[in-house]
Amino acid sequence: MRKIYNFSAGPAVLPEEVLEQAREEMLDWHSSGMSVMEMSHRGKEFMSIADETESALRELAGIPDHYKVLFLQGGASSQFAMVPMNLLGEKGKADYVNTGQWSAKAISEARNYGSIQIAASSENDGFNSVPPLAQWHISPGTAYVHYASNETIGGVEFQWIPDLSAAAGGSKDIPLVADMSSNFLSRPFDVSKFGLIYAGAQKNVGPAGLVVVIVREDLLDIPPLAGTPAMFRYKTHADNTSMYNTPPTYAIYIMGLVMEWLKKQGGLTAIEQRNITKARLIYDLIDTSSFYHCPVNRADRSRMNVPFTLSDPGLDEAFLKQAQAHGLIQLKGHRSVGGMRASIYNAMPLEGVQTLVTFMREFEKNHA
Numbered sequence: 001m002r003k004i005y006n007f008s009a010g011p012a013v014l015p016e017e018v019l020e021q022a023r024e025e026m027l028d029w030h031s032s033g034m035s036v037m038e039m040s041h042r043g044k045e046f047m048s049i050a051d052e053t054e055s056a057l058r059e060l061a062g063i064p065d066h067y068k069v070l071f072l073q074g075g076a077s078s079q080f081a082m083v084p085m086n087l088l089g090e091k092g093k094a095d096y097v098n099t100g101q102w103s104a105k106a107i108s109e110a111r112n113y114g115s116i117q118i119a120a121s122s123e124n125d126g127f128n129s130v131p132p133l134a135q136w137h138i139s140p141g142t143a144y145v146h147y148a149s150n151e152t153i154g155g156v157e158f159q160w161i162p163d164l165s166a167a168a169g170g171s172k173d174i175p176l177v178a179d180m181s182s183n184f185l186s187r188p189f190d191v192s193k194f195g196l197i198y199a200g201a202q203k204n205v206g207p208a209g210l211v212v213v214i215v216r217e218d219l220l221d222i223p224p225l226a227g228t229p230a231m232f233r234y235k236t237h238a239d240n241t242s243m244y245n246t247p248p249t250y251a252i253y254i255m256g257l258v259m260e261w262l263k264k265q266g267g268l269t270a271i272e273q274r275n276i277t278k279a280r281l282i283y284d285l286i287d288t289s290s291f292y293h294c295p296v297n298r299a300d301r302s303r304m305n306v307p308f309t310l311s312d313p314g315l316d317e318a319f320l321k322q323a324q325a326h327g328l329i330q331l332k333g334h335r336s337v338g339g340m341r342a343s344i345y346n347a348m349p350l351e352g353v354q355t356l357v358t359f360m361r362e363f364e365k366n367h368a
């Protein structure tokens with residue numbers, strides 16, 4: 001057992017069992033005589049690791065056959081460019097929903113490639129909520145609609161999947177694109193409602209660098225923008241089962257171990273229940289205290305990233321220092337918002353959250 005609980009927003013905590021298994025297999029994977037890092041990506045050993053990782057993901061998320069799973073590099077940030085390069089097509093325009101800093105990054109990158117409209121925004125309320133579908137305006141001829149299902153910095157999470165046929169100007173034929181980096185596999189989700197989903201691995205499924213893309217096959221027929229490099233075309237990777245070039249082999253292997261761990265936990269329905277329990281423990285404490293405060297609209301609060309402030313910011317440093325002494329680390333809020341942030345992804349054990357809540361109560365008692 002490790003002695004700390006790591007509340008980092010990413011790279012983030014991984015299941016201890018996964019790290020132990022990786023340690024055991026480090027020098028000699030399944031009597032192959034090789035570390036996974038040393039294997040040819042085209043050899044039968046690594047091919048079996050990649051295949052099993054994909055099929056475990058497909059099973060966990062219930063991914064239909066007409067969707068491709070791609071294991072790419074460059075993190076979720078590379079998708080901010082790859083999505084418009086590949087999906088704008090001759091329409092040349094797309095709609096984005098703006099719920100905070102990650103949405104904004106995706107929007108500003110997409111603007112390099114086409115005409116980008118804001119379908120809805122929560123800017124007026126300080127990005128502390130999700131704009132209800134009744135406020136969305138989909139522009140005519142849009143190639144797709146993009147949103148971030150969980151704003152890792154603001155702690156704002158969609159508790160619903162947008163139904164574009166119910167939005168003004170929308171229709172069910174418009175592909176829905178989601179940046180799921182920080183809540184991927186934290187709950188069940190219906191893949192068939194999306195055109196494309198992407199998720200950087202380092203929040204919930206593995207090491208940084210790897211980004212998982214789930215894309216509906218018909219979208220691969222859209223011609224990419226002229227000049228799109230081979231490495232930035234989804235079709236390149238789909239046609240070569242993510243082996244066009246050397247994929248991030250070790251990261252895929254670790255992700256495979258995390259998929260097996262998730263299955264052992266009982267899959268996404270079971271992990272969702274645990275995530276609800278963990279998040280509720282912290283939010284209940286915050287809401288019954290005048291010492292701690294969370295600015296996010298209750299209905300839109302993230303189960304993965306809990307931002308909170310102390311009533312006296314002058315106590316921030318003491319809070320962080322004493323938390324650290326209790327083995328509770330990486331609680332400092334994002335530099336842009338200050339305060340605290342507890343990231344409690346799938347791999348954060350319930351005991352970690354209980355320890356945090358006990359510490360927060362005690363700190364309040366001593367300083368209120």
Ligand SMILES: *Cc1c(COP(=O)(O)O)cnc(C)c1O
Nearest residue numbers: 075076077102152179181182200
């Ligand atoms: C972390 C994060 C990203 C960026 O991921 P990188 O791997 O650093 O590129 C993008 N979107 C969301 C929602 C994130 O949480």
